Amino acid sequence: MKARSIFKSAFVSALVATGVGCSDFLDTSLDQNATGETIETTLSTLWNFGNAFYTPVGYGFTMLDGNLFAAATDEAQQTLVQSDATYFNKGVINANLNPLSNLYTNYYEGIRAANHFLDYTAGGKGEYMVGMNRDTISDRPSYERDLASLRWYRAEAHVARAYYYAELIKMYGGVPIVETQYAAGKFYPRAKYDEVVEYIVSQIDGCKDELAVDWSSFNDRNGRFTLGAALAIKARVLLYAASPLHNPDNDPKRWERAAAAAYEIISHPELSYSLANDYGAYFQGNNSLASTETIYAVRREQSSNMETKNYPIATQGGASGVTPTQNLVDAYELIGAADPADPYANRDPRLAASIVTNGSRWNGRTIDQSAGGSDDMSKPNASRTGYYLKKFLTDDLDLTHGAKAQHNWVAYRYAEVLLNYAEAMNEAYGPDAYGPAGYSLSAREALQLVRDRASAGLPEVTATDPAEFRKAVKHERRIELAFEDHRYWDLLRWKDAMEVLNKPVRGVKVTKTGENAWSYEVADVAGRTFLERNYYMPFTRSEVVNSHHTLEQNPGY
Known part of the structure; x- marks a missing residue:
């Protein structure tokens, strides 16, 4: 080193x-x-x-290509043809090339x-x-x-x-x-x-x-570590350590320890975290700083960088940037019956809070990505997926006149703690047990708190088998924590990356069928490749050589 x-x-x-x-x-x-x-x-x-x-300390808004890390996963596709995300998408990172x-x-x-x-x-x-x-x-x-x-x-x-x-x-x-x-x-x-x-x-x-x-x-002193931040770091680390990548024998003691670490935050007499009332508003401007949900946020000066990089190309000053995939859109659950005329209606409201869909209002207009529309997908650098990022962004920020907004990267929040707890409790004791210590919250109850905040209309999670309940937890993390730099690491620690990140990411082709009416054709947008060696990143060749090979390289590199 x-x-x-x-x-x-x-x-x-x-x-x-x-x-x-x-x-x-x-x-x-x-x-x-x-x-x-x-x-x-x-x-x-x-x-x-x-x-x-x-x-x-990491500022997730600039992690990859000066933008979110989501484009390295199945959450999003980077609009730029030449980007660092491509090295992850093709599985070619190595000891000489790792963004x-x-x-x-x-x-x-x-x-x-x-x-x-x-x-x-x-x-x-x-x-x-x-x-x-x-x-x-x-x-x-x-x-x-x-x-x-x-x-x-x-x-x-x-x-x-x-x-x-x-x-x-x-x-x-x-x-x-x-x-x-x-x-x-x-x-x-x-x-x-x-x-x-x-x-x-x-x-x-x-x-x-x-x-x-x-x-x-x-x-x-705001911006410095607190007791809650310290405990949240420990809880996440122990959850990762209990996960299949690091716990191949599925030692239940590791899951028990991870559950206890998350519960220490939930039950600590000096800590009083709770979920914000409005999921979408929570990520806007300075709202997270005053919220009881925030455990630790990284702050920077006001800027328009996120809007400049991720606004639709049809918005003056926008570059499309990190565009959500159909893979992610499909994961948002229906609330009630599907609407044949609008695939985005009657869905988990976190979809509308996180993703700009065709036909929705954004930046002062109705998004129309059909041929000849305001956001025609054939325009250079338009979204290839048919979607744009909404989470974190300020609507209708005037980029041409230098307007700026606050963007606080929430590194740890209470919803994650509840999901960490739900996962660990399920693996250690099952969906409905309170453990030998008699915790006040079961895995199902913790999961339900997160879902209830999103919408009381979401379908009830009825799985009683730990394996089936595990699927519900994975789903909830995918939706609740979308674009927050969890998806990639979750797929790795679950040993799911070989399956998920070797499938193409998809989008939609939009066709106008009438006044404020469109049809949608799902199609592959880009391939993805993930190799077994990619479960760990390579140390740079210079680090290994400069250490006189005291630093042992990860396998496969």
């Missing part, structure tokens, strides 16, 4: 705190002109280092920054810096606040390490565990996947009592 001094790393990105003003940003930049003397004696440097380990390889470097940089902060403040040095050059008696309130901040920041550094390792093992399986700031001249072998899982759990369990429950009294 390459060693880079964090003093020479340009931490230039920022996490957004509440609001949109520059003063509301969590500043994660470092003073590039800091000298050894100022580093030792400036209290502000202490806080800079306490912010720096947030810089590489996500930068994340490996970024996440280890985050780990090094966390390690540095923990080393920098160890042995009472942090407390000394908080107290130096101030009257700790007359300035008692501010002094005590800074001491509390130091304790929180140190706990958050442990959570940061857990977060980055969670993202790394999701991609690579086992990775090196590094607990020092510098790695110059030293090469670390890969730890086993299960060893990294236990390390992640230890980082969170060892600090959870020191974490802030929320930042309601410290609005300038």
